Amino acid sequence: MTLTAAFFAIIRRDLLLAFRRRAEMANPLFFFVLIVTLFPLAVGAQPQLLQTMAPGVIWVSALLAALLSLDSLFRSDFEDGSLEQMLLSPHSLSVLVLGKIIAHWLVTGLPLLLVAPLLALFLGLPEQAMGTLWLTLILATPLLSLIGAIGVALTVGLRRGGMILSLLVLPLYVPVLIFASNAVDRAASGLPVGAQLNILLAMLLAALVLVPLPTSAALKMSVN
Amino acid sequence: MENSQQTALVVKELSCSRDERLLFSGLNFTLMPGQVLLLEGSNGSGKTTLLRVLCGFRDADAGDISWCGDQIDESSYYADMAYVGHADGTKKELTVLENLRFALALNMPGHYSIQQALEKVQLAGYDDNSVQTLSAGQKRRLSLARLLITHNILWILDEPFTSLDRQGIELIETLMVAHVEQGGMVILTSHHDLTIPHMSLQRIHLDSLDS
Numbered sequence: 283m284t285l286t287a288a289f290f291a292i293i294r295r296d297l298l299l300a301f302r303r304r305a306e307m308a309n310p311l312f313f314f315v316l317i318v319t320l321f322p323l324a325v326g327a328q329p330q331l332l333q334t335m336a337p338g339v340i341w342v343s344a345l346l347a348a349l350l351s352l353d354s355l356f357r358s359d360f361e362d363g364s365l366e367q368m369l370l371s372p373h374s375l376s377v378l379v380l381g382k383i384i385a386h387w388l389v390t391g392l393p394l395l396l397v398a399p400l401l402a403l404f405l406g407l408p409e410q411a412m413g414t415l416w417l418t419l420i421l422a423t424p425l426l427s428l429i430g431a432i433g434v435a436l437t438v439g440l441r442r443g444g445m446i447l448s449l450l451v452l453p454l455y456v457p458v459l460i461f462a463s464n465a466v467d468r469a470a471s472g473l474p475v476g477a478q479l480n481i482l483l484a485m486l487l488a489a490l491v492l493v494p495l496p497t498s499a500a501l502k503m504s505v506n
Numbered sequence: 507m508e509n510s511q512q513t514a515l516v517v518k519e520l521s522c523s524r525d526e527r528l529l530f531s532g533l534n535f536t537l538m539p540g541q542v543l544l545l546e547g548s549n550g551s552g553k554t555t556l557l558r559v560l561c562g563f564r565d566a567d568a569g570d571i572s573w574c575g576d577q578i579d580e581s582s583y584y585a586d587m588a589y590v591g592h593a594d595g596t597k598k599e600l601t602v603l604e605n606l607r608f609a610l611a612l613n614m615p616g617h618y619s620i621q622q623a624l625e626k627v628q629l630a631g632y633d634d635n636s637v638q639t640l641s642a643g644q645k646r647r648l649s650l651a652r653l654l655i656t657h658n659i660l661w662i663l664d665e666p667f668t669s670l671d672r673q674g675i676e677l678i679e680t681l682m683v684a685h686v687e688q689g690g691m692v693i694l695t696s697h698h699d700l701t702i703p704h705m706s707l708q709r710i711h712l713d714s715l716d717s
Contacts, residue, residue, distance in 0.1 A: 283611050291611030295600070302599040363593025370561060371612040372585035378612075506564045 288373045289381045296385030299358075306354070311393045314347035318401045329406050336405035337466035340415065344394050345455055348426040349448060351390040355382065355431060356438045356501065365505060375501065376494035383431050383493070391423035407470060414469035414479075418462040421482040428489040429454045435500035458485065513574050513586075514538050515560075515660060515691065520569030522555055529555055530712050533569065539659070539689040540706055542682065544696065547712030553695040554592070556712070557664050560693065561589050585614060588658040590666060594649040598638040602629060602648055605637060606655055613656035617688070623654035626681065642669040650678060653685075661685060663694040 283291070300307045321339050322332055332339075359365040359382075368378050395416070402415055433451035437443030465478035514536055521531030529552030537543050545553045559566045562578060573583040596605045606620045624630045627647040637645060646669055653661055661682070667675050679702050682692050686706075700707065 283614070288611050291608055295597070295604070295608045298604065299597060299599055358597075361593070362597065363591055363595035364597065366561070366563065366589065366591060366593065367595040367609065367612065369563065370584055370587070370589055372582075372614065373612065502563075 285373050285377055288371065289377055292368075292378050292381035293385045293388075296382055297388060300385070300389040307351075307389055310347040310351035310390055311397065313350055314343050314394055315397060315401065317343040317346065318405070322405070333406040333408070333470075336402060336407040337411070337415070337463045337470065339405060340398055340402055340407075341418075341459055341463040341466070344398065344419070344423065345426065345459055347394060348390065348423065348430065349451065349455075351386070352427075352430040352434050352447065352451070353444065355386050355427075355434045356504075357434075360438045360504065365501060369502065369505060375498035379431065379435075379497045379501065380490075380494045383427050383497075386431075387424045387427040391419075391427055394423055395419045407466075410472060411466050411470040414475050415466045417479055418465050418482060421479065421486050422458050422462045425458050425482070425486050425489055426455065428486075428493045429458070431493055431497045432500060435497045435504060437504075438501070439504035458482070461485075512538075513659060515693075516572045517560075518570055518572075520556075520559070520566050520571065522552065522559055522564075522566045524552070524555060531568075533710070535708065535710060537660075537691050537693065537708070538706075539691055540686055541691055541708060542686055542700070542702070542706065543691075543693045543708045543710065544700060545693065545710050545712060546695075551712040553712060554664055557589070557591070557662055557693070557695065560662055561587075586658060587660040587662060588613075588653050588656060589662040589664075590649050590653065591664045592668075594645050595652070596637050596645065596649055599636060601634050601636050602640070603633040605648065606651060609652045610655050613658075616653075616655055616657040618654045620651075620655055623651040626654055627651045628677065643671060643674050646670055647674060647677070650681065654681070659690055661690065661692045661694075663692065665695055665697070667696055667698050 318339060321335070325331060356365065359368070369375060371378065398415060398419055399412055402412060407415065430451050433447050436450065437447045440446065461478045461481050465475040468475050468478070516536050518534055520533040522529050535543065545556060547553050555564070558564050560571065571578050573581040573586070602624070603620065606623070610620065618626065621630070624633065627650055629644060629647055629651065632640065632644070637648065640648065650666065666678055670678065675698065679700065683702055686692060
């Protein structure tokens with residue numbers, strides 16, 4: 283079959299798998315909703331404070347939810363030998379890996395995109411910042427999946443890789459967090475956000491090109 | 507798939523060690539179409555390691571492996587080989603049919619259609635069963651069905667007879683004979699002695715190699 287067919291086949295398979303394991307897949311989303319809803323309870327009835335904190339709270343929660351979902355990216359493929367079969371495929375592993383990352387984003391990033399505006403409303407984020415929140419989520423959640431993929435690929439061979447994964451990936455997530463929450467923050471005060479969005483877009487495009495290659499190299503190392 | 511060079515797997519002076527322990531060294535063999543190579547050796551003698559080196563999963567410490575005269579990375583090796591290891595490489599949540607369709611999408615189509623292959627490995631009628639409902643032997647036969655539906659010349663099989671009953675073993679041996687008669691090659695490790703007649707069988711005993 284052609285490379286394009288293999289690329290779409292892997293996305294299809296991963297979506298199908300996610301659907302069959304939906305309870306497991308919904309975990310990060312629940313986690314996301316849970317953290318955000320716990321904040322008002324802990325902070326108390328201070329709408330003003332919650333409103334100022336909203337961009338930060340939503341983005342930190344989104345980031346932690348993404349981190350929680352990362353392990354599922356290559357773990358089961360590694361354990362049941364599917365990864366070995368992918369390595370032996372005559373097709374480029376980088377393209378297959380990109381397919382897996384896209385499927386991962388569709389399953390874990392896209393739901394965040396749909397729930398986040400509701401939670402933002404719940405925290406009292408000004409309406410003028412909604413559009414920006416959406417834009418930052420559209421640009422930056424795929425970025426979280428992409429950056430995370432390198433970390434997972436490096437740690438998938440380790441029995442207890444969770445801690446190392448967080449240490450590896452979190453520092454790389456920090457720029458995303460800063461620009462994304464800053465953009466929402468500025469939008470809430472009615473300031474222009476073009477620069478932040480452009481930087482996020484640039485990071486996303488760079489990651490799309492640069493991530494698959496080292497990820498597939500790291501997977502080869504992990505299988506060794 | 508005929509190249510100017512003859513189709514053959516040539517291994518020269520291969521050596522490999524694990525955790526400072528030499529597994530094998532100075533391993534030489536040539537595998538031609540129509541031949542079967544049986545790797546023997548006690549547990550831990552490096553049979554699986556050798557297969558993983560041949561698959562390119564790990565690098566050998568020394569020596570080289572060539573396919574049709576070229577290094578394996580620079581030839582059509584990966585399109586021409588298929589591997590069934592300890593792990594089945596199937597997804598337990600997916601059905602038999604979905605697993606095979608995916609395997610087909612990753613590789614080039616081979617001699618048999620999915621239905622024909624399922625009949626060959628006696629899994630016809632299990633198309634829509636999810637793999638987790640299959641028995642261990644059925645899972646093994648499913649992973650071997652993958653060899654039939656994809657294009658390949660060289661089969662690398664790590665303990666293909668594990669968890670198969672006598673009928674299953676006979677079945678796999680029949681499939682191997684058919685493959686070899688069509689000009690295929692097989693490398694396998696096994697504790698069972700092969701009962702295949704009229705076949706060009708090479709044996710390598712790994713215990714006797716490390717000196």
